[in-house]
Amino acid sequence: MGEKKGKEIQGETDEELKPVDYVNPLVGSLTYGNTFPGPTMPFGMVQPSPDTDTGGFFENITRTSGYYYTSDSIIGFSHTHLSGTGCADYGDILFMPTKGEVQTEPGTADDSDSGYRSRFSHENEVAKAGYYSVLLDDYDIQAELTATARVGIHRYTFPQGSDSHILIDLNHGLKYLGFGSTVNSGITIVNDRTIQGYRNSSGWVPYRAVYFVAEFSKPSASSGTWNMGQQFPGVPMQIGKEIGAFLNFDTSANEQIVAKVGISFVSIEGARKNLEAEASGWDFDGYKEKAHGAWNEQLKKIEIFGGTEDQRKTFYTALYHTMIAPNTFSDVDGSYLGVDWQVRNSDRVQYTLFSLWDTFRATHPLYTIIDPERDADIIQSMVNIYNDGGGLAAGRLPRWFLSNSETNCMTGTHADSVIADAYVKGITNFDTQAAYEGMWKNAMIPGPNPVANTGYVRDEGRYRLAEYVALGYVAADTLPIYIDPHTPQGIVFWFTNQATSRALEYAYDDFCVAQMAKALDKTNDYDTFMTRSKNYANLFDPETQFMRGKSMTGTWVNPTDFDPTKAYMYYTEGNAWQWTWFVPHDVYGLVDLFGGKEKFIEKLDSLFVQPPGAMGGVAAIDLSTLIGQYAHANEPCHHVLYMYDFVGQPWKTQERVRQVMGELYGPGPDGLCGNDDCGQMSAWYVLSAMGFYQVCPGNPVYAIGSPIFDKVVIHLDNGNDFTIEAKNNSAENKYIQSAEINGSPLEAPIIKHTDITSGAHIIFEMGSVPNKNWGTKEYVSGE
Numbered sequence: 001m002g003e004k005k006g007k008e009i010q011g012e013t014d015e016e017l018k019p020v021d022y023v024n025p026l027v028g029s030l031t032y033g034n035t036f037p038g039p040t041m042p043f044g045m046v047q048p049s050p051d052t053d054t055g056g057f058f059e060n061i062t063r064t065s066g067y068y069y070t071s072d073s074i075i076g077f078s079h080t081h082l083s084g085t086g087c088a089d090y091g092d093i094l095f096m097p098t099k100g101e102v103q104t105e106p107g108t109a110d111d112s113d114s115g116y117r118s119r120f121s122h123e124n125e126v127a128k129a130g131y132y133s134v135l136l137d138d139y140d141i142q143a144e145l146t147a148t149a150r151v152g153i154h155r156y157t158f159p160q161g162s163d164s165h166i167l168i169d170l171n172h173g174l175k176y177l178g179f180g181s182t183v184n185s186g187i188t189i190v191n192d193r194t195i196q197g198y199r200n201s202s203g204w205v206p207y208r209a210v211y212f213v214a215e216f217s218k219p220s221a222s223s224g225t226w227n228m229g230q231q232f233p234g235v236p237m238q239i240g241k242e243i244g245a246f247l248n249f250d251t252s253a254n255e256q257i258v259a260k261v262g263i264s265f266v267s268i269e270g271a272r273k274n275l276e277a278e279a280s281g282w283d284f285d286g287y288k289e290k291a292h293g294a295w296n297e298q299l300k301k302i303e304i305f306g307g308t309e310d311q312r313k314t315f316y317t318a319l320y321h322t323m324i325a326p327n328t329f330s331d332v333d334g335s336y337l338g339v340d341w342q343v344r345n346s347d348r349v350q351y352t353l354f355s356l357w358d359t360f361r362a363t364h365p366l367y368t369i370i371d372p373e374r375d376a377d378i379i380q381s382m383v384n385i386y387n388d389g390g391g392l393a394a395g396r397l398p399r400w401f402l403s404n405s406e407t408n409c410m411t412g413t414h415a416d417s418v419i420a421d422a423y424v425k426g427i428t429n430f431d432t433q434a435a436y437e438g439m440w441k442n443a444m445i446p447g448p449n450p451v452a453n454t455g456y457v458r459d460e461g462r463y464r465l466a467e468y469v470a471l472g473y474v475a476a477d478t479l480p481i482y483i484d485p486h487t488p489q490g491i492v493f494w495f496t497n498q499a500t501s502r503a504l505e506y507a508y509d510d511f512c513v514a515q516m517a518k519a520l521d522k523t524n525d526y527d528t529f530m531t532r533s534k535n536y537a538n539l540f541d542p543e544t545q546f547m548r549g550k551s552m553t554g555t556w557v558n559p560t561d562f563d564p565t566k567a568y569m570y571y572t573e574g575n576a577w578q579w580t581w582f583v584p585h586d587v588y589g590l591v592d593l594f595g596g597k598e599k600f601i602e603k604l605d606s607l608f609v610q611p612p613g614a615m616g617g618v619a620a621i622d623l624s625t626l627i628g629q630y631a632h633a634n635e636p637c638h639h640v641l642y643m644y645d646f647v648g649q650p651w652k653t654q655e656r657v658r659q660v661m662g663e664l665y666g667p668g669p670d671g672l673c674g675n676d677d678c679g680q681m682s683a684w685y686v687l688s689a690m691g692f693y694q695v696c697p698g699n700p701v702y703a704i705g706s707p708i709f710d711k712v713v714i715h716l717d718n719g720n721d722f723t724i725e726a727k728n729n730s731a732e733n734k735y736i737q738s739a740e741i742n743g744s745p746l747e748a749p750i751i752k753h754t755d756i757t758s759g760a761h762i763i764f765e766m767g768s769v770p771n772k773n774w775g776t777k778e779y780v781s782g783e
Contacts, residue, residue, distance in 0.1 A: 084676025
């Protein structure tokens with residue numbers, strides 16, 4: 001880190017801190033961050049973590065990770081968790097150490113004594129990268145967690161007594177919008193030190209399976225199972241929905257019992273192999289240190305100097321959160337469950353959990369810088385999903401992918417963006433032909449009809465693609481009815497057509513397909529998709545100067561009562577103020593629609609000073625944190641602050657970026673203003689804190705912002721170091737006065753990806769007053 005520690009952080013002594021020491025996994029566990037505090041390995045399969053809630057219909061929105069900071073009781077510790085998502089799932093294979101009478105129901109948050117859950121206090125809770133500890137007050141049991149990539153490891157310190165227990169509840173799970181449940185499970189007590197089983201559930205995806213094998217450092221004195229609340233002492237096996245097992249122990253004061261839980265999405269045998277390969281011993285502290293070290297190896301790829309302690313905590317916690325998902329999905333032997341439900345095998349790690357509507361914006365661009373080899377593996381995983389599903393005949397690249405299934409959540413086909421961005425940056429170590437075929441299919445071949453097909457596939461591929469191609473937009477005056485199988489009796493749940501947002505995203509995705517086509521010398525495809533990438537202009541209303549909903553006949557929807565602050569059904573989780581700017585691939589074309597730079601700037605300025613208005617409609621609940629109408633709490637706005645760089649006023653980017661970093665991020669549980677969305681909210685901070693951001697993934701250039709650290713060094717995989725220095729930097733000195741790159745003046749507020757990979761050295765001179773003469777040069781591609 002280049003500096004000494006000024007005060008204790010989570011028990012460290014007075015010595016030089018490592019990047020991992022600044023991580024606080026509790027960041028985002030309050031408000032809408034939806035993060036979890038438990039340990040995991042970088043991109044690991046398992047995430048053992050405390051669950052305080054399972055979620056209901058509305059409260060689920062802030063409890064999708066299973067943990068919410070204001071809760072005062074813990075149900076137990078399950079092994080799979082989503083990080084920062086807007087909907088819930090997972091929460092599989094719950095363990096809970098208890099004392100006293102065996103109970104088979106968890107009880108309620110309002111009445112902890114009604115079940116096996118336990119009260120706890122944050123004063124007795126520790127969360128670090130790779131480690132979690134808490135005192136369960138009701139039982140006086142200390143619970144500690146760590147993990148390998150595929151094994152959750154528990155250590156419980158019991159008080160003295162002959163009534164100590166470890167419960168395994170297979171009915172527990174985190175519920176999708178309050179719905180979802182265990183479909184069927186099985187559990188077997190193999191012997192007094194081994195339990196194995198599986199859990200099949202329905203939730204965000206209609207069906208998935210998780211398998212486990214658990215071993216214990218001490219043999220149980222006795223054991224039993226339960227089914228539908230009825231206990232069966234001595235009975236070693238159960239099959240059903242509401243089942244579980246209990247192990248009974250006679251413990252001395254402060255006796256520690258270690259439990260190792262191998263997880264697999266393929267089979268019990270796969271879980272056993274994972275356990276044997278990654279956790280053959282019983283040294284909990286050794287596993288804890290390995291996890292701690294693995295995280296530090298990842299985090300130290302970016303070295304920061306200066307800044308405040310809070311900024312360093314916020315930065316490294318954000319970087320940590322970008323490395324939780326995607327998750328490892330394949331077992332140690334390469335086996336994984338394909339989208340076709342066949343067991344497949346890969347010589348590369350197969351990943352799952354792709355929140356691509358979010359992560360294409362900053363998370364994957366960050367990977368192209370600090371972890372390009374893994375980014376290639378992640379893309380190959382997407383291609384495997386396409387191939388396993390049938391390729392051109394029946395396969396699709398993922399959009400919002402969970403376990404081995406597509407949720408078809410959100411809009412756009414942003415695998416196109418992730419693949420194209422990597423390829424144009426020279427990351428080509430994946431099946432490029434199959435990848436392009438999948439991108440081409442997204443853009444050219446419609447998916448199944450979501451009304452006629454009442455199975456789980458609702459809008460696979462680009463929904464209403466034929467309409468988009470024929471009209472140049474998606475009509476906003478139709479209201480599709482989705483029969484959602486996730487909900488009881490398949491009730492109609494999805495009401496929004498999201499037409500305007502879809503069309504804007506399709507135009508951007510067309511641009512990305514075009515870039516890939518150009519790189520592969522597919523000239524005709526390039527011309528076709530570049531022409532279609534201009535379709536955004538069909539939705540721009542020159543009178544109101546907003547992107548609006550247009551009818552099938554070409555007239556504006558809401559012709560007399562249009563309110564740009566309202567979240568109409570044709571916008572995705574936002575309104576006209578937030579979606580008008582989604583033309584990242586053609587900023588100058590958007591400027592022309594406004595009538596030139598002056599009018600564009602005037603409109604962009606007004607975004608930040610508008611009154612909130614009555615959002616209503618289908619606005620995402622995390623749009624509550626607004627700066628005017630700028631909604632950083634949701635992803636469509638994330639590039640907007642940097643658009644000033646393209647119209648000659650970069651000092652406004654510098655000012656607004658510093659405002660967002662200072663006001664909407666922090667080092668505590670409330671340190672995220674919206675869903676972290678598998679690392680996207682955090683990735684925005686990581687890039688912005690270093691001083692740059694990629695406005696248009698697929699175009700390998702980055703817009704310059706305002707770095708908050710005196711110096712940043714990115715240690716690249718190719719052996720080069722990319723360095724950014726900000727001289728005379730402070731909270732007040734946020735404006736760039738001048739800049740140079742490798743000793744030469746940097747006149748445009750843009751850097752290229754090749755500047756980064758070649759190990760360039762950028763120096764900014766900072767000041768407290770905007771220099772309106774710096775950065776006004778327009779960037780020309782190829783310079």
